[in-house]
Amino acid sequence: MNTSHPGGAETGPASPEPRPELPALPVTYRPTATVAVLMTLGALAFVTLTAIGLALPSEGPVRHSIGEQAAFCLAGLLIWAVLALLSRPRVTATETGLTVVNLTSVRRLAWAQVVRVNLRDGDSWASLDLHDGTALPVMAIQPAAGREAAVRRARALRALVDAHAAPDRD
Numbered sequence: 001m002n003t004s005h006p007g008g009a010e011t012g013p014a015s016p017e018p019r020p021e022l023p024a025l026p027v028t029y030r031p032t033a034t035v036a037v038l039m040t041l042g043a044l045a046f047v048t049l050t051a052i053g054l055a056l057p058s059e060g061p062v063r064h065s066i067g068e069q070a071a072f073c074l075a076g077l078l079i080w081a082v083l084a085l086l087s088r089p090r091v092t093a094t095e096t097g098l099t100v101v102n103l104t105s106v107r108r109l110a111w112a113q114v115v116r117v118n119l120r121d122g123d124s125w126a127s128l129d130l131h132d133g134t135a136l137p138v139m140a141i142q143p144a145a146g147r148e149a150a151v152r153r154a155r156a157l158r159a160l161v162d163a164h165a166a167p168d169r170d
Contacts, residue, residue, distance in 0.1 A: 022159055023093075029153045030090035031145040038087040042080035049076030089125075089139035093160050100128070102139045109136075111164035119143070119154040126154045128161075 053072025056064040085103055092099045097110040109130070116129040119141065126141035141157070143150040 022163055023156055025160075026092055026094040027156075027160075028090055028092040029157065030140045031142050034142065034145045035087040038083040042083035045079040045083075046073075046076035049073065049079070089142075091138050091140045091157065093157065097164075098128075100136060100138055100140075102137060107136060111161065114161045117154055117158040117161055119150060126150070126157070 050073045053069040053076075056069050056072070058064060058066070058069070088101060088103060090101045092101075097108060098114060100107045100109065109128070113131050114128050115131055117126060117138075118129060118135075119126040124139075124142065124144065126138040128136045128138060130136055138157075141150050141153050
């Protein structure tokens, strides 16, 4: 797949790529199906482990302390927190630039800082080539959550980057 164009489509006279319509700003992209699944599983884990913890007998031949019962509840809460962390990625485009939220980081970029949007075959998520020569992963655009949707979102984000490009970059 071409490293500079999401979805592998070449641009130019030989192979025109349809230009996606620019989305209205602000726009946020996130893997909504993934978020729904992760948060549902987190809630289910919390409810299940809390029910188990509360069902442990505190009296009788086998006694469980309040600490043991609370440990089940806390384990469920911890699982839910980890899944909430995994559901955090998103990218928001505004008139002033992009905000990329990954698992543990938030990065705000001016449009001029972004050179290109990439989504190559086999990539786990899209990435941004930045003006300083580095790349920034955009975990919010994941082919695993739907290849066509990821390519569509990467192309829309690329169109926004191109539309807001610094004049000296062209």
